[in-house]
Amino acid sequence: MSPQAIVDGLVAGSMIGLGAIGVTLTYSILRFANFAHGEFIAWGAYFALALVSVLGIGMEPLGPFSFGWLLPLAAIVAAVLAGGLAILLDRLLFSSFRARGSATIIMVIASFGASMALRALLEFVFTSKPVYFTRELQIAVRFGGGLRATPDQILMLATTVVLVVAIHLLLTRTAIGRQMRAVSENPVLARVAGVDVGKVVRTVWFLGGALAAAAGVMAGLLVQIRPYMGFDLLLPLFAAAILGGIGSVPGAILGGIVVGLCEALAVQTIGAEWRAAAAFAVLTAVLVLRPQGLFGKARR
């Protein structure tokens, strides 16, 4: 494995990890695999793109980066909008299933349907033609030992670290974080402990959507923006969430990095067409060898 594959894997793994945090939180608190989560990634990227395109200011590259000052602001607004979209989807679809006590499989199938609908809507509005935040070329920074990274990539890694630390602190040091962990462990007991479970559910959707949007903007900067970008990341997201252990934020990000590195290794050694197979191989290996994941607890 060349050193450059490590950088590529870390950057891709950061994106996957940010998306996987939403998957793991939704899974642990709402107890179903949300296959529409990838769409929040795509919608987040398109929200940011729409804002940048409509405003059309602040496009000049900022320092060594390939984008102007508007994109970070647009990314924040896109995160809020994607979080709102996730809450809206829950309100329109999943909350009614929860109220009826529907089986998990119904929620999962409903999420498949929502995924297709959200993706089709993106294609309808923006077409399936790939688009870009920027077409500026960047000079990679050399770190020695054959390692190179563009300023955009370095910023993405730093942003991921900041976001993961912030989410970890939110979960461990704040009231809403305690409430999220309590609902994840025992939702009925949480209710009689005074926790407004509805508020916790809305927070989980918002956080998941917002982090997915961050991953979407990163993916848009690194590769391109297209309606299928989230769907294509779905398998790596679930592989990362399961590898890390359902409910574990550090696990999701570590799982994302492992999956990203495996993908980069596959691309380098076997060929780019095997990228998705690498995520699938990781997912299968984890399910066979350690179903509870790296940070998960075994359930009897």
Place this chain on the structure above:
Amino acid sequence: MSAAAVPSPALAVAGLVAGYERDLPIVKGVDLVVGAGEFLAILGPNGAGKSTLAKAIAGLVSIHSGELALGTRDIAGLPAHELVRSGLAFVPQTENIFATLTIQENLQLCADVLPAARRGERIEAAYAMFPDLGARRTIAAGALSGGQRQMLATARALLVEPSVMILDEPSAGLSPKLVGEVFETLLRINEQGVTVILVEQNVRAALAVTRSALVLCDGRVVHRGPAAGLADDPRLGEMFLGRYEGQAA
């Protein structure tokens, strides 16, 4: 049902029908008035609907019909977390602590419903009442023994200074010595003015500590009266077997 000698009610239940499915009620028209400061045991055979009644009052089981008031406030249909804020505490029978959270976090979770200025003071009051917990506040609650878990669950419920506290079989799985300690603690809590409702299978232990008792059979009240003497009342066995026709005062 006799509600004689009951002071101003802390909890009033009228015609309560409740259950997990609408066409299959488990609680079938319960009337109950619990006076402020009362220490009441809810007894009955397995499947009588004791736990379902407690959960319906606590907002965890659907109420199909009937009235429910906490003090003067109508609480029928309120979500469970609102009931906690209203002064009704419920301690479930099993899984009544958050095992992955520390002892401190278990208490903080409940204290979060209080005004910020009171949280620290209430948590310290809980540690003062249960010193064993105070000495281990940073360990995961899952590491506690059965008795300590029950103490933590009780401390958590007390944090919000409830007017009414309902416990669902707190003696389950505990040794007789620990049961005695838990019931002694409940007696102390009751003496501080909290209305305590104890749902129990351990009839003799419950009647030894409570002041009044209610016997449920097949979702209906078959007896309501003082706890004293009930344990030796020959009619108690008939009540548990569903053969008792009348209602003792």
